[in-house]
Amino acid sequence: MTTTPRTRLSPEQRREQLLDLGVRLLAHRSLDELSIDLLAEEAGISRGLLYHYFGSKQAFHEAVVRHAADDLIAQTTPPTDGEPLVRLMTSLTAYVDYVVANHEGYVSLVRAAAGGNESLRAIYEDARSSLNSRAFREDLRGEVVADTPANRLVVRAWSAMAEDAVLTWIDDPHGMTQEDLIGFLVASLPAVIAVTPEG
Amino acid sequence: MTTTPRTRLSPEQRREQLLDLGVRLLAHRSLDELSIDLLAEEAGISRGLLYHYFGSKQAFHEAVVRHAADDLIAQTTPPTDGEPLVRLMTSLTAYVDYVVANHEGYVSLVRAAAGGNESLRAIYEDARSSLNSRAFREDLRGEVVADTPANRLVVRAWSAMAEDAVLTWIDDPHGMTQEDLIGFLVASLPAVIAVTPEG
Structure with missing residues (x-):
């Protein structure tokens, strides 16, 4: 038809x-x-x-996933004004909303990327890298996260923690409200940066 | 032959x-x-x-992976004596050593589990769950991690961070020595527990 x-x-x-x-x-x-x-x-x-x-x-899937990743990046763009931790919270709230609204597709992308589909993995890693590099343009508690190799590694690892926390929370909230979850995500970034060795 | x-x-x-x-x-x-x-x-x-x-x-792969997971659990058993953070450090040092020594196999297991092989995923999740539940038997800074649902979610997410940090570090140390890495892993667990909401 x-x-x-x-x-x-x-x-x-x-x-x-x-x-x-x-x-x-x-x-x-x-x-x-x-x-x-x-x-x-x-x-x-x-x-x-x-x-x-x-x-x-395969090309269709790549195009759709790239489009979805662009949407995620656009929707989680932090506001340009405001307190650093409030801007981070706005961005992470949008991230949680996105994963909730696109759960099946998001999980299948994570699985495809992790499972070794190299082109989907590249799109996923590009998006993750774009999201993570925002940390180095944000002030946290009045200080920019210093753009050191060690902090790059830790922010990347923190984003794996954030993703795992959100996906686990969607399956089972573990007694946490969405506000609790977002509060944890926001507070955990400066908390892990504070214990990162100078590098 | x-x-x-x-x-x-x-x-x-x-x-x-x-x-x-x-x-x-x-x-x-x-x-x-x-x-x-x-x-x-x-x-x-x-x-x-x-x-x-x-x-x-498939049954052979499952048996080998289960055996490898048992080895990982055995090798990372924390000592029964000593300061809580020293015991955690001993266990995490053994974890990093294990992933370094078994890198290809470990990565392929993570990929197979994440990529949707359900029986390998179950073995991986069982092992992860065994490793994580140790946190609730350890004293950290003199306090046991309270066994609350929220802390369960956070310890699980922290272990995703630890895994990502170790795998990224093996590919590129980002200026961090193995001691730096382990120091970060040890310090980050109480750091994220400290910002977890009561749940």
């Missing part, structure tokens, strides 16, 4: 629209469940046209 | 010996590279006999 879009879009706009749809479909599905057939059905266009836009299932 | 063992071992002893060999072979190999053929060659016995002992490649 092929329908013609009512508005004429450029190929770039059409591809963008299909990626937005792919990201929405991924929110509550694993990558394995996100097929070209499903996207074709939901978009009301032919599989052939989707292959024209994306080339292959 | 089948050879007969010089000492007559019981089937249980023989299986144990084969698992020890499997664990040694896994240290510098991924699970994908650890085949029944390789074990047969290294053990000097027939593939048929290995299938008799283990049933299938």
